[in-house]
Amino acid sequence: MEFEITSGKPQSQRTACVVVAVAEGGRLPPAAAALDSASGGAIRAALRHGDLPDEAGALLWLYDLPGVRAPRVLLVSQGPAERWNEAAWRQMIQAAARAVDRGGARHAVSYLPEVAPKARDWRWRLRQAVALSAEAVYRFDRMKSEVESPEHPLERITFGVDRADREAAARGLAEGRAVAAGQRLARDLGNLPANVCTPAYLAEQAVALADEHASLAATVLDEQAMEELGMGALLAVARGSAQPPRLVALSHRGADPEQAPIALVGKGITFDTGGISIKPSQDMDEMKFDMCGAASVLGTLKTCALLRLPLNVVGVLAAAENMPGSRASRPGDIVTTLSGKTVEILNTDAEGRLVLCDALTWVQREHAPAEIVDIATLTGACIIALGHHPSGLLANDEALAERLLQAGETSGDRAWRLPLWDDYQEQLKSNFADVANIGGRPAGTITAACFLWRFIEDERPWAHLDIAGTAWKSGKEKGATGRPVPLLTQYLLDRAGD
Numbered sequence: 438m439e440f441e442i443t444s445g446k447p448q449s450q451r452t453a454c455v456v457v458a459v460a461e462g463g464r465l466p467p468a469a470a471a472l473d474s475a476s477g478g479a480i481r482a483a484l485r486h487g488d489l490p491d492e493a494g495a496l497l498w499l500y501d502l503p504g505v506r507a508p509r510v511l512l513v514s515q516g517p518a519e520r521w522n523e524a525a526w527r528q529m530i531q532a533a534a535r536a537v538d539r540g541g542a543r544h545a546v547s548y549l550p551e552v553a554p555k556a557r558d559w560r561w562r563l564r565q566a567v568a569l570s571a572e573a574v575y576r577f578d579r580m581k582s583e584v585e586s587p588e589h590p591l592e593r594i595t596f597g598v599d600r601a602d603r604e605a606a607a608r609g610l611a612e613g614r615a616v617a618a619g620q621r622l623a624r625d626l627g628n629l630p631a632n633v634c635t636p637a638y639l640a641e642q643a644v645a646l647a648d649e650h651a652s653l654a655a656t657v658l659d660e661q662a663m664e665e666l667g668m669g670a671l672l673a674v675a676r677g678s679a680q681p682p683r684l685v686a687l688s689h690r691g692a693d694p695e696q697a698p699i700a701l702v703g704k705g706i707t708f709d710t711g712g713i714s715i716k717p718s719q720d721m722d723e724m725k726f727d728m729c730g731a732a733s734v735l736g737t738l739k740t741c742a743l744l745r746l747p748l749n750v751v752g753v754l755a756a757a758e759n760m761p762g763s764r765a766s767r768p769g770d771i772v773t774t775l776s777g778k779t780v781e782i783l784n785t786d787a788e789g790r791l792v793l794c795d796a797l798t799w800v801q802r803e804h805a806p807a808e809i810v811d812i813a814t815l816t817g818a819c820i821i822a823l824g825h826h827p828s829g830l831l832a833n834d835e836a837l838a839e840r841l842l843q844a845g846e847t848s849g850d851r852a853w854r855l856p857l858w859d860d861y862q863e864q865l866k867s868n869f870a871d872v873a874n875i876g877g878r879p880a881g882t883i884t885a886a887c888f889l890w891r892f893i894e895d896e897r898p899w900a901h902l903d904i905a906g907t908a909w910k911s912g913k914e915k916g917a918t919g920r921p922v923p924l925l926t927q928y929l930l931d932r933a934g935d
Protein backbone atom coordinates (compact mmCIF):
# COMPACT_ATOMS: atom_id res chain seq x y z
CA MET A 438 0.00 0.00 0.00
CA GLU A 439 1.26 3.44 -0.90
CA PHE A 440 0.48 6.78 0.70
CA GLU A 441 0.76 10.34 -0.55
CA ILE A 442 -0.39 13.87 0.26
CA THR A 443 -2.20 16.44 -1.88
CA SER A 444 -3.26 20.06 -1.46
CA GLY A 445 -5.95 19.84 -4.14
CA LYS A 446 -9.64 20.51 -3.62
CA PRO A 447 -11.88 17.52 -2.84
CA GLN A 448 -14.27 18.19 -5.72
CA SER A 449 -11.43 18.21 -8.30
CA GLN A 450 -9.72 14.94 -7.27
CA ARG A 451 -9.26 12.47 -10.10
CA THR A 452 -9.84 9.32 -8.04
CA ALA A 453 -12.30 6.50 -7.48
CA CYS A 454 -13.37 7.81 -4.11
CA VAL A 455 -13.18 10.92 -1.93
CA VAL A 456 -13.45 10.46 1.85
CA VAL A 457 -14.70 13.30 4.08
CA ALA A 458 -15.77 13.68 7.71
CA VAL A 459 -19.20 14.74 8.96
CA ALA A 460 -19.56 16.12 12.50
CA GLU A 461 -22.42 15.72 14.95
CA GLY A 462 -25.79 16.98 13.75
CA GLY A 463 -24.66 16.95 10.12
CA ARG A 464 -22.25 19.87 10.54
CA LEU A 465 -19.74 19.87 7.72
CA PRO A 466 -15.97 20.27 8.21
CA PRO A 467 -14.11 22.11 5.37
CA ALA A 468 -13.74 19.21 2.89
CA ALA A 469 -17.37 18.09 3.19
CA ALA A 470 -18.50 21.73 2.96
CA ALA A 471 -16.47 22.14 -0.24
CA LEU A 472 -18.11 19.07 -1.79
CA ASP A 473 -21.50 20.30 -0.65
CA SER A 474 -21.19 23.67 -2.31
CA ALA A 475 -19.59 22.23 -5.46
CA SER A 476 -22.54 19.84 -5.79
CA GLY A 477 -25.23 22.39 -5.03
CA GLY A 478 -26.02 21.00 -1.58
CA ALA A 479 -25.98 17.27 -2.37
CA ILE A 480 -24.21 16.34 0.89
CA ARG A 481 -26.70 18.14 3.13
CA ALA A 482 -29.56 16.74 1.08
CA ALA A 483 -28.27 13.19 1.55
CA LEU A 484 -27.79 13.68 5.29
CA ARG A 485 -31.40 14.80 5.73
CA HIS A 486 -32.55 11.18 5.46
CA GLY A 487 -30.67 10.27 8.63
CA ASP A 488 -28.81 7.35 7.03
CA LEU A 489 -25.47 8.27 8.62
CA PRO A 490 -25.55 7.01 12.25
CA ASP A 491 -24.11 9.32 14.89
CA GLU A 492 -21.27 6.95 15.78
CA ALA A 493 -17.56 7.53 15.23
CA GLY A 494 -16.59 5.60 12.10
CA ALA A 495 -20.14 5.09 10.77
CA LEU A 496 -20.22 5.32 6.96
CA LEU A 497 -22.42 6.48 4.10
CA TRP A 498 -21.60 6.10 0.40
CA LEU A 499 -22.83 8.69 -2.11
CA TYR A 500 -22.57 8.31 -5.88
CA ASP A 501 -22.14 10.58 -8.89
CA LEU A 502 -22.59 13.93 -7.16
CA PRO A 503 -22.90 16.80 -9.63
CA GLY A 504 -19.82 19.04 -9.69
CA VAL A 505 -17.64 16.38 -8.06
CA ARG A 506 -15.12 14.64 -10.29
CA ALA A 507 -14.82 11.42 -8.23
CA PRO A 508 -17.69 8.98 -8.83
CA ARG A 509 -17.94 8.02 -5.17
CA VAL A 510 -17.92 10.00 -1.93
CA LEU A 511 -17.58 8.28 1.43
CA LEU A 512 -18.99 10.19 4.39
CA VAL A 513 -17.49 9.22 7.75
CA SER A 514 -19.20 10.21 10.98
CA GLN A 515 -17.23 11.77 13.82
CA GLY A 516 -19.86 10.60 16.30
CA PRO A 517 -21.28 12.58 19.19
CA ALA A 518 -19.31 15.71 20.13
CA GLU A 519 -19.14 14.81 23.82
CA ARG A 520 -17.39 11.55 22.97
CA TRP A 521 -15.06 13.11 20.40
CA ASN A 522 -11.41 12.26 21.08
CA GLU A 523 -8.28 10.77 19.51
CA ALA A 524 -9.63 7.24 19.76
CA ALA A 525 -12.75 8.26 17.80
CA TRP A 526 -10.58 9.84 15.09
CA ARG A 527 -8.46 6.68 14.87
CA GLN A 528 -11.65 4.67 14.48
CA MET A 529 -12.73 6.90 11.58
CA ILE A 530 -9.38 6.46 9.84
CA GLN A 531 -9.51 2.68 10.13
CA ALA A 532 -13.20 2.30 9.24
CA ALA A 533 -12.66 4.42 6.12
CA ALA A 534 -9.56 2.49 5.03
CA ARG A 535 -11.39 -0.83 5.41
CA ALA A 536 -14.45 0.42 3.54
CA VAL A 537 -12.43 1.82 0.66
CA ASP A 538 -10.46 -1.43 0.47
CA ARG A 539 -13.60 -3.57 0.44
CA GLY A 540 -15.28 -1.18 -1.99
CA GLY A 541 -12.88 -2.26 -4.69
CA ALA A 542 -11.30 1.13 -5.45
CA ARG A 543 -7.66 1.31 -6.58
CA HIS A 544 -7.15 4.77 -5.13
CA ALA A 545 -8.86 7.07 -2.66
CA VAL A 546 -8.31 10.63 -1.45
CA SER A 547 -9.08 11.14 2.23
CA TYR A 548 -9.66 14.43 4.02
CA LEU A 549 -10.00 12.88 7.48
CA PRO A 550 -6.72 14.32 8.85
CA GLU A 551 -8.29 17.82 8.86
CA VAL A 552 -10.68 16.85 11.67
CA ALA A 553 -8.02 15.35 14.00
CA PRO A 554 -8.07 16.83 17.52
CA LYS A 555 -6.66 20.36 17.32
CA ALA A 556 -3.85 19.69 19.78
CA ARG A 557 -2.20 17.38 17.25
CA ASP A 558 0.04 18.82 14.56
CA TRP A 559 0.13 17.69 10.94
CA ARG A 560 3.23 15.60 11.43
CA TRP A 561 1.36 13.52 14.01
CA ARG A 562 -1.81 13.44 11.86
CA LEU A 563 -0.08 11.97 8.83
CA ARG A 564 2.08 9.58 10.84
CA GLN A 565 -1.06 8.21 12.47
CA ALA A 566 -3.31 8.25 9.40
CA VAL A 567 -0.77 6.32 7.32
CA ALA A 568 0.19 3.76 9.96
CA LEU A 569 -3.43 3.16 10.99
CA SER A 570 -4.68 2.81 7.42
CA ALA A 571 -1.94 0.32 6.58
CA GLU A 572 -2.80 -1.60 9.73
CA ALA A 573 -6.50 -1.69 8.81
CA VAL A 574 -6.04 -3.19 5.33
CA TYR A 575 -3.27 -5.66 6.23
CA ARG A 576 -3.76 -9.23 5.06
CA PHE A 577 -1.59 -12.30 5.47
CA ASP A 578 -2.10 -14.70 2.59
CA ARG A 579 1.46 -15.83 2.00
CA MET A 580 0.61 -19.39 3.03
CA LYS A 581 -2.54 -19.66 0.89
CA SER A 582 -2.23 -21.18 -2.57
CA GLU A 583 -5.14 -19.07 -3.85
CA VAL A 584 -4.73 -15.43 -3.03
CA GLU A 585 -7.84 -13.42 -2.24
CA SER A 586 -6.33 -10.04 -3.04
CA PRO A 587 -7.79 -9.59 -6.56
CA GLU A 588 -10.96 -8.50 -4.73
CA HIS A 589 -8.87 -5.93 -2.89
CA PRO A 590 -7.21 -3.79 -5.54
CA LEU A 591 -6.61 -0.74 -3.24
CA GLU A 592 -3.10 0.45 -4.01
CA ARG A 593 -2.89 3.99 -2.76
CA ILE A 594 -4.46 6.45 -0.33
CA THR A 595 -3.78 10.17 -0.73
CA PHE A 596 -4.41 12.44 2.24
CA GLY A 597 -5.61 16.00 1.79
CA VAL A 598 -3.37 18.59 3.46
CA ASP A 599 -3.52 22.41 3.53
CA ARG A 600 -0.68 24.00 1.61
CA ALA A 601 0.57 25.68 4.80
CA ASP A 602 0.92 22.32 6.56
CA ARG A 603 2.66 20.46 3.75
CA GLU A 604 6.11 20.35 5.28
CA ALA A 605 5.00 18.93 8.62
CA ALA A 606 2.64 16.54 6.84
CA ALA A 607 5.38 15.28 4.52
CA ARG A 608 7.51 14.46 7.53
CA GLY A 609 4.64 12.60 9.17
CA LEU A 610 3.99 10.79 5.90
CA ALA A 611 7.55 9.44 5.83
CA GLU A 612 7.29 8.41 9.47
CA GLY A 613 3.92 6.75 8.93
CA ARG A 614 5.27 4.74 5.99
CA ALA A 615 8.24 3.58 8.06
CA VAL A 616 6.07 2.58 11.02
CA ALA A 617 3.74 0.72 8.66
CA ALA A 618 6.65 -1.18 7.12
CA GLY A 619 8.07 -2.15 10.52
CA GLN A 620 4.69 -3.15 11.88
CA ARG A 621 3.95 -5.22 8.78
CA LEU A 622 7.24 -7.08 9.13
CA ALA A 623 6.43 -7.83 12.77
CA ARG A 624 2.96 -9.11 11.81
CA ASP A 625 4.23 -11.26 8.96
CA LEU A 626 6.83 -12.91 11.18
CA GLY A 627 4.27 -13.43 13.93
CA ASN A 628 1.74 -14.97 11.57
CA LEU A 629 4.18 -17.40 9.98
CA PRO A 630 3.82 -20.90 11.43
CA ALA A 631 6.48 -22.31 13.73
CA ASN A 632 7.56 -24.89 11.16
CA VAL A 633 8.65 -21.99 8.94
CA CYS A 634 9.55 -19.30 11.46
CA THR A 635 12.25 -21.10 13.45
CA PRO A 636 15.07 -19.47 15.43
CA ALA A 637 17.34 -19.90 12.39
CA TYR A 638 14.69 -18.25 10.19
CA LEU A 639 14.48 -15.25 12.52
CA ALA A 640 18.26 -14.92 12.38
CA GLU A 641 18.16 -15.08 8.57
CA GLN A 642 15.56 -12.32 8.51
CA ALA A 643 17.80 -10.12 10.64
CA VAL A 644 20.74 -10.77 8.31
CA ALA A 645 18.56 -10.02 5.26
CA LEU A 646 17.43 -6.75 6.84
CA ALA A 647 21.05 -5.78 7.50
CA ASP A 648 21.87 -6.51 3.85
CA GLU A 649 19.07 -4.19 2.75
CA HIS A 650 19.95 -1.20 4.91
CA ALA A 651 23.37 0.42 5.18
CA SER A 652 22.80 1.56 8.79
CA LEU A 653 22.11 -2.00 10.02
CA ALA A 654 24.58 -4.73 10.97
CA ALA A 655 23.69 -8.21 12.22
CA THR A 656 25.58 -10.60 14.50
CA VAL A 657 24.34 -14.15 15.02
CA LEU A 658 25.44 -16.46 17.84
CA ASP A 659 24.74 -20.16 17.31
CA GLU A 660 24.40 -22.86 19.92
CA GLN A 661 28.14 -23.51 20.09
CA ALA A 662 28.95 -19.82 20.60
CA MET A 663 26.36 -19.66 23.37
CA GLU A 664 27.83 -22.81 24.90
CA GLU A 665 31.28 -21.23 24.96
CA LEU A 666 29.94 -18.04 26.56
CA GLY A 667 27.97 -19.99 29.17
CA MET A 668 24.37 -19.03 28.40
CA GLY A 669 23.01 -21.93 30.44
CA ALA A 670 19.48 -20.56 30.78
CA LEU A 671 18.83 -19.87 27.10
CA LEU A 672 20.40 -23.22 26.16
CA ALA A 673 18.28 -25.08 28.69
CA VAL A 674 15.11 -23.85 26.98
CA ALA A 675 16.36 -24.84 23.53
CA ARG A 676 17.59 -28.28 24.48
CA GLY A 677 14.23 -30.02 24.19
CA SER A 678 13.87 -29.01 20.55
CA ALA A 679 15.41 -30.23 17.31
CA GLN A 680 15.58 -26.56 16.25
CA PRO A 681 18.82 -24.97 17.43
CA PRO A 682 18.59 -21.58 19.19
CA ARG A 683 20.00 -18.26 17.99
CA LEU A 684 20.98 -15.06 19.73
CA VAL A 685 20.81 -12.25 17.22
CA ALA A 686 21.99 -8.66 17.54
CA LEU A 687 20.85 -6.18 14.92
CA SER A 688 22.48 -2.76 15.33
CA HIS A 689 21.31 0.48 13.78
CA ARG A 690 24.07 3.08 13.67
CA GLY A 691 22.47 6.47 13.30
CA ALA A 692 24.66 8.55 15.63
CA ASP A 693 28.27 8.94 16.75
CA PRO A 694 29.63 5.45 17.49
CA GLU A 695 30.75 6.75 20.91
CA GLN A 696 27.12 7.28 21.87
CA ALA A 697 25.77 4.41 24.01
CA PRO A 698 22.90 2.66 22.21
CA ILE A 699 19.36 2.05 23.31
CA ALA A 700 18.86 -1.72 23.57
CA LEU A 701 15.63 -3.47 22.59
CA VAL A 702 15.55 -7.12 23.66
CA GLY A 703 12.82 -9.39 22.33
CA LYS A 704 11.55 -12.79 23.47
CA GLY A 705 11.73 -15.05 20.44
CA ILE A 706 10.17 -18.37 21.43
CA THR A 707 9.16 -19.61 17.99
CA PHE A 708 6.83 -22.14 19.61
CA ASP A 709 5.99 -22.58 23.28
CA THR A 710 4.62 -26.02 24.13
CA GLY A 711 5.49 -25.37 27.76
CA GLY A 712 8.18 -28.06 27.60
CA ILE A 713 7.90 -30.85 30.19
CA SER A 714 5.49 -28.59 32.12
CA ILE A 715 3.38 -28.99 29.00
CA LYS A 716 0.48 -26.70 28.15
CA PRO A 717 -3.07 -27.91 27.51
CA SER A 718 -3.65 -28.56 23.79
CA GLN A 719 -6.60 -26.12 23.53
CA ASP A 720 -5.46 -23.07 21.54
CA MET A 721 -1.84 -24.19 21.66
CA ASP A 722 -1.48 -23.13 18.01
CA GLU A 723 -1.41 -19.55 19.29
CA MET A 724 1.94 -20.24 20.90
CA LYS A 725 3.50 -19.66 17.48
CA PHE A 726 3.01 -16.01 18.44
CA ASP A 727 5.42 -16.39 21.38
CA MET A 728 8.14 -14.77 19.25
CA CYS A 729 6.22 -11.53 18.77
CA GLY A 730 8.56 -9.64 21.11
CA ALA A 731 11.49 -10.52 18.86
CA ALA A 732 9.40 -9.72 15.77
CA SER A 733 8.59 -6.28 17.17
CA VAL A 734 12.29 -5.66 17.71
CA LEU A 735 13.06 -6.56 14.08
CA GLY A 736 10.17 -4.40 12.89
CA THR A 737 11.30 -1.44 14.98
CA LEU A 738 14.89 -1.74 13.70
CA LYS A 739 13.52 -1.72 10.15
CA THR A 740 11.64 1.47 10.96
CA CYS A 741 14.81 3.02 12.45
CA ALA A 742 16.73 2.22 9.27
CA LEU A 743 14.01 3.56 6.95
CA LEU A 744 13.89 6.81 8.93
CA ARG A 745 17.68 7.06 9.27
CA LEU A 746 16.95 7.77 12.91
CA PRO A 747 19.84 9.77 14.45
CA LEU A 748 20.30 7.35 17.34
CA ASN A 749 22.23 4.16 17.99
CA VAL A 750 19.88 1.27 18.64
CA VAL A 751 20.75 -2.38 19.21
CA GLY A 752 18.03 -5.00 18.86
CA VAL A 753 18.56 -8.41 20.41
CA LEU A 754 16.48 -11.48 19.63
CA ALA A 755 16.55 -14.36 22.08
CA ALA A 756 15.31 -17.11 19.79
CA ALA A 757 14.58 -20.70 20.80
CA GLU A 758 11.81 -23.28 20.62
CA ASN A 759 10.36 -24.68 23.86
CA MET A 760 9.68 -28.39 23.27
CA PRO A 761 9.48 -31.43 25.55
CA GLY A 762 12.20 -33.51 23.85
CA SER A 763 14.30 -36.12 25.58
CA ARG A 764 17.03 -33.61 26.29
CA ALA A 765 14.56 -31.02 27.59
CA SER A 766 15.08 -29.56 31.03
CA ARG A 767 13.04 -31.06 33.85
CA PRO A 768 11.28 -29.26 36.69
CA GLY A 769 13.89 -28.91 39.41
CA ASP A 770 16.86 -28.66 37.06
CA ILE A 771 19.36 -25.98 38.01
CA VAL A 772 21.23 -24.04 35.34
CA THR A 773 24.00 -21.46 35.47
CA THR A 774 23.17 -18.29 33.56
CA LEU A 775 25.64 -16.10 31.66
CA SER A 776 25.63 -13.76 34.65
CA GLY A 777 26.89 -16.56 36.90
CA LYS A 778 23.64 -16.66 38.89
CA THR A 779 22.04 -20.10 39.20
CA VAL A 780 18.35 -20.65 38.43
CA GLU A 781 16.10 -23.48 39.58
CA ILE A 782 13.69 -24.25 36.73
CA LEU A 783 10.60 -25.16 38.73
CA ASN A 784 8.34 -24.76 35.70
CA THR A 785 9.66 -25.25 32.18
CA ASP A 786 6.76 -23.16 30.86
CA ALA A 787 8.30 -20.05 32.42
CA GLU A 788 10.86 -20.13 29.61
CA GLY A 789 10.66 -16.54 28.37
CA ARG A 790 12.51 -15.17 31.37
CA LEU A 791 15.15 -17.87 30.93
CA VAL A 792 16.04 -16.85 27.39
CA LEU A 793 15.73 -13.16 28.24
CA CYS A 794 18.02 -13.20 31.29
CA ASP A 795 20.98 -14.38 29.24
CA ALA A 796 20.16 -11.95 26.44
CA LEU A 797 19.99 -9.09 28.97
CA THR A 798 23.36 -10.00 30.47
CA TRP A 799 24.88 -10.36 27.01
CA VAL A 800 23.67 -6.99 25.71
CA GLN A 801 24.86 -5.19 28.84
CA ARG A 802 28.34 -6.69 28.57
CA GLU A 803 28.63 -6.42 24.81
CA HIS A 804 26.98 -3.07 24.09
CA ALA A 805 26.84 -1.12 27.40
CA PRO A 806 23.47 0.38 26.48
CA ALA A 807 22.25 3.70 27.92
CA GLU A 808 18.87 2.11 28.55
CA ILE A 809 17.18 -1.21 27.87
CA VAL A 810 13.62 -2.11 26.93
CA ASP A 811 12.68 -5.77 26.73
CA ILE A 812 9.54 -6.89 24.95
CA ALA A 813 7.96 -10.26 25.67
CA THR A 814 4.78 -12.30 25.51
CA LEU A 815 5.76 -13.26 29.02
CA THR A 816 2.76 -14.05 31.20
CA GLY A 817 -0.84 -15.16 30.88
CA ALA A 818 -1.30 -13.23 34.14
CA CYS A 819 -0.84 -9.98 32.22
CA ILE A 820 -3.99 -10.77 30.24
CA ILE A 821 -5.85 -11.39 33.50
CA ALA A 822 -4.64 -8.06 34.90
CA LEU A 823 -5.01 -5.78 31.87
CA GLY A 824 -6.91 -7.66 29.17
CA HIS A 825 -6.06 -6.97 25.55
CA HIS A 826 -5.91 -3.17 25.47
CA PRO A 827 -2.62 -1.99 27.01
CA SER A 828 0.70 -3.78 27.22
CA GLY A 829 2.03 -4.24 30.76
CA LEU A 830 4.91 -1.94 31.69
CA LEU A 831 7.36 -2.45 34.56
CA ALA A 832 10.50 -0.39 35.04
CA ASN A 833 13.30 0.37 37.47
CA ASP A 834 13.50 3.97 36.25
CA GLU A 835 10.80 6.66 36.49
CA ALA A 836 11.94 8.73 33.52
CA LEU A 837 12.13 5.73 31.18
CA ALA A 838 8.71 4.49 32.32
CA GLU A 839 7.24 7.94 31.73
CA ARG A 840 8.73 8.15 28.23
CA LEU A 841 7.24 4.79 27.28
CA LEU A 842 3.82 5.62 28.72
CA GLN A 843 3.84 8.91 26.82
CA ALA A 844 4.91 7.20 23.58
CA GLY A 845 1.98 4.84 24.07
CA GLU A 846 -0.47 7.75 24.34
CA THR A 847 1.00 9.54 21.35
CA SER A 848 0.92 6.47 19.13
CA GLY A 849 -2.31 5.01 20.46
CA ASP A 850 -0.38 1.79 21.21
CA ARG A 851 -0.74 2.14 24.95
CA ALA A 852 0.92 0.61 27.99
CA TRP A 853 -0.08 0.59 31.66
CA ARG A 854 2.39 0.46 34.50
CA LEU A 855 2.42 -2.17 37.24
CA PRO A 856 4.51 -1.82 40.41
CA LEU A 857 8.01 -3.24 40.43
CA TRP A 858 8.58 -3.38 44.18
CA ASP A 859 11.24 -5.26 46.09
CA ASP A 860 8.41 -6.70 48.18
CA TYR A 861 7.69 -9.21 45.42
CA GLN A 862 11.25 -10.52 45.18
CA GLU A 863 10.87 -13.03 48.01
CA GLN A 864 8.39 -15.02 45.91
CA LEU A 865 11.35 -16.04 43.75
CA LYS A 866 13.31 -17.70 46.57
CA SER A 867 14.70 -21.14 45.80
CA ASN A 868 15.83 -23.70 48.36
CA PHE A 869 18.56 -24.88 46.02
CA ALA A 870 19.66 -22.10 43.67
CA ASP A 871 20.09 -18.32 43.65
CA VAL A 872 16.63 -17.77 42.21
CA ALA A 873 13.57 -19.79 41.11
CA ASN A 874 12.02 -19.21 37.70
CA ILE A 875 8.46 -18.93 39.06
CA GLY A 876 6.95 -16.96 41.93
CA GLY A 877 3.61 -18.65 42.51
CA ARG A 878 0.12 -17.47 41.46
CA PRO A 879 -0.04 -13.97 42.97
CA ALA A 880 1.11 -11.15 40.67
CA GLY A 881 2.59 -13.40 38.00
CA THR A 882 3.43 -10.50 35.69
CA ILE A 883 5.27 -8.66 38.43
CA THR A 884 7.28 -11.64 39.66
CA ALA A 885 8.30 -12.37 36.05
CA ALA A 886 9.59 -8.79 35.78
CA CYS A 887 11.30 -9.16 39.19
CA PHE A 888 13.15 -12.16 37.81
CA LEU A 889 14.42 -10.14 34.84
CA TRP A 890 15.30 -7.21 37.08
CA ARG A 891 17.83 -9.40 38.90
CA PHE A 892 19.86 -9.50 35.70
CA ILE A 893 20.07 -5.72 35.29
CA GLU A 894 23.52 -4.53 36.32
CA ASP A 895 24.57 -1.20 37.85
CA GLU A 896 21.00 0.09 38.14
CA ARG A 897 20.94 0.68 34.42
CA PRO A 898 17.60 2.15 33.31
CA TRP A 899 15.48 -0.78 32.16
CA ALA A 900 11.84 -1.34 31.27
CA HIS A 901 9.90 -4.48 30.51
CA LEU A 902 6.87 -4.59 28.21
CA ASP A 903 4.65 -7.64 28.71
CA ILE A 904 2.77 -7.94 25.41
CA ALA A 905 0.97 -11.23 26.15
CA GLY A 906 -2.40 -9.48 25.74
CA THR A 907 -1.57 -7.17 22.85
CA ALA A 908 0.76 -8.98 20.42
CA TRP A 909 -1.97 -10.96 18.71
CA LYS A 910 -5.72 -11.39 18.44
CA SER A 911 -7.59 -14.67 18.95
CA GLY A 912 -10.88 -15.84 17.50
CA LYS A 913 -12.20 -14.89 14.08
CA GLU A 914 -9.60 -12.20 13.53
CA LYS A 915 -6.75 -14.38 14.76
CA GLY A 916 -3.43 -12.85 13.85
CA ALA A 917 -0.43 -10.83 14.96
CA THR A 918 -1.04 -7.12 15.62
CA GLY A 919 2.51 -5.84 15.19
CA ARG A 920 2.29 -4.17 18.58
CA PRO A 921 4.28 -2.59 20.15
CA VAL A 922 6.13 -1.39 17.03
CA PRO A 923 4.14 1.90 17.03
CA LEU A 924 4.93 2.52 20.72
CA LEU A 925 8.63 1.66 20.37
CA THR A 926 9.01 3.78 17.24
CA GLN A 927 7.39 6.76 18.94
CA TYR A 928 9.64 6.32 21.97
CA LEU A 929 12.72 6.31 19.72
CA LEU A 930 11.46 9.30 17.67
CA ASP A 931 11.00 11.20 20.94
CA ARG A 932 14.43 10.05 22.09
CA ALA A 933 15.97 11.29 18.85
CA GLY A 934 14.68 14.59 20.12
CA ASP A 935 12.73 16.28 17.37
Ligand code: BES
Nearest residue numbers: 784786787788814815816817818875905
Ligand atom coordinates in the same frame (compact mmCIF):
# COMPACT_ATOMS: atom_id res chain seq x y z
N1 BES B 1 4.23 -17.56 26.46
C1 BES B 1 3.65 -17.79 27.72
C2 BES B 1 2.77 -16.66 28.19
C3 BES B 1 1.44 -16.53 27.49
C4 BES B 1 0.43 -17.43 27.73
C5 BES B 1 1.21 -15.48 26.64
C6 BES B 1 -0.79 -17.29 27.09
C7 BES B 1 -0.01 -15.31 26.03
C8 BES B 1 -1.01 -16.24 26.23
C9 BES B 1 4.75 -17.98 28.77
O1 BES B 1 5.89 -18.60 28.34
C10 BES B 1 4.18 -18.82 29.85
O2 BES B 1 3.89 -19.95 29.59
N2 BES B 1 4.05 -18.26 31.04
C11 BES B 1 3.51 -18.95 32.14
C12 BES B 1 4.31 -18.59 33.37
C13 BES B 1 3.99 -19.44 34.56
C14 BES B 1 4.43 -20.88 34.31
C15 BES B 1 4.70 -18.87 35.75
C16 BES B 1 2.05 -18.54 32.30
O3 BES B 1 1.73 -17.37 32.07
O4 BES B 1 1.23 -19.39 32.61
Ligand code: MN
Nearest residue numbers: 709786787788
Ligand atom coordinates in the same frame (compact mmCIF):
# COMPACT_ATOMS: atom_id res chain seq x y z
MN1 MN C 1 5.75 -20.71 28.46
Ligand code: ZN
Nearest residue numbers: 706709727789
Ligand atom coordinates in the same frame (compact mmCIF):
# COMPACT_ATOMS: atom_id res chain seq x y z
ZN1 ZN D 1 6.32 -18.41 26.36
